Amino acid sequence: MKIKINDRIVGDREPCFIIAEAGVNHNGDVELAKKLIDVAEEAKVDAIKFQTFKTENVVTKDAPKAYYQIKNTGSNKSQYEMLKELELKEEDFKELYRYARKKGIIFLSTPFDFESADFLDELGIPAFKISSTDLTNLPFLEYVAEKGKPVILSTGMGTLGEIEEAIDTIKNTGNNEIVLLHCITNYPADFESLNLRAIQTLRKAFKLPVGFSDHSLGIYAPIVAVALGAVAIEKHFTLDKNLPGPDHKASLDTRELKEMVKWIRSIEKSLGDGIKRPTPEEEEIKKVARRSIVAKVNIPKGTVITEEMITFKRPGIGLSPKYYKEIIGRRARRDINIDEMIYWSDVE
Incomplete structure (x- = not known):
């Protein structure tokens, strides 16, 4: 199965769909976000992705931080306070959407609440990327799927049963355009935990295009994932790993992002068509x-x-x-x- 995102076909025997995950590495600064778009365009990725949320719709005011968030940002602020500082306004996203289109790069953003999903739909994003944190949020998956756009679904922390429930929820709306992303929800994820063979397991189990959302350090895991058949790669990147914020240290820098894209394009060429014959x-x-x-x-x-x-x-x-x-x-x-x-x- 293949799906179309703007003018890009995503699926087997197609060029890997590479998503540069800016996430919240803009630190709440729209000008920094634009620089991230510049870097993504220079690296020749297919899409740049941000995260869109209303903090009050996502976490309670006393929600604890994850361990990696405490490690990277300290414990003096709550998760609510941290996210509030990283939240961009709707006008900021409109500006970034226009800027990305001008640069010729696909603009994506993960909605973390119903209101943000409505906003992104009206903005004109060509597909919805759903975080692993919402894999079991079936009412939200149904709501997003009903908008009729392709759904790129991360599966971190999920079991096959939970993934099947999520897929069924999406398909029951009449939306069959789904790309699964194998993912390990840890920042950074240890190599020993990546279980990249699960890419093939998911493909066999659900007969859907499968990619990899990587949170490990470096560029090696995404390259191996492509060799194992991943049709899409999502990878966090930053302008500077030393910037304050929860995700910078587990992200690629600008040089590493370019290197990753270069090697993925080389590896996918080497895969060929599978027919054994002399060159x-x-x-x-x-x-x-x-x-x-x-x-x-x-x-x-x-x-x-x-x-x-x-x-x-x-x-x-x-x-x-x-x-x-x-x-x-x-x-x-x-x-x-x-x-x-x-x-x-x-x-x-």
Whole structure:
């Protein structure tokens, strides 16, 4: 199955759909957000993604921070206070949407509440990216799916049963345009926890396009994921890993983002079409690299050829060694000198 997001087809045997996840790495500053769009465009990703939310609709005022949030931002503020500082206004998103379109890059944003989903729909985003945190928020999934746009669904923290419930909820609205993203919800995620083979498990279980939302350090895991068949990659990036905020330290910097895109494009070219056949270059090389049946000794005309009289040497422009049993027991039609190739015309 394939889906279309703007002019990009996402699915098997299509170029990997690369999403540069800016998230909240703008730190609440729209000008910083624009610089993130600039970097994403320069890196030649397909889409840039932010996060859209009304803090009061997402967390209670006394909701605790996650461990990684405390580690990266301290414990002196609540999760509510932290998110409120990272919240952009609707006018900011309108400005960023226009800026991304001007740059020729697809603009996406994850809605974290009903109001934000309505706003993004009206803004004109071509698809909804749903966070792993809302995998089991079935009323929200139904609400978003009813808008009729493709749904890119992260599956972090999820079981196959929970993922199936989410898919059924989306499909029951008549919306079958779904891309699943395998994900480990930890910042950063240890390599030992990534379980990249789950990409293939999800594809077999649900017969849907499957990608990978990566929270590990570096660029290695997304590259491996593409080799395993991921049709989309989502990866956090930042202008500076030392900036204050919950996600900067687990993000790629601008150089790493470009490197990731370069290697993904190289890897997907190397995957080919799966048909095992010699390349044109190999056809030429095998003429000199393979072996032919060659006279091991001088073989006078009329001699019955025995196994001891032949050997196999390069180049491979004569009879293939696979025919040696058909040569043994035949008579030489001519004098065959040592180290000469033996052809069908040389025996009777």
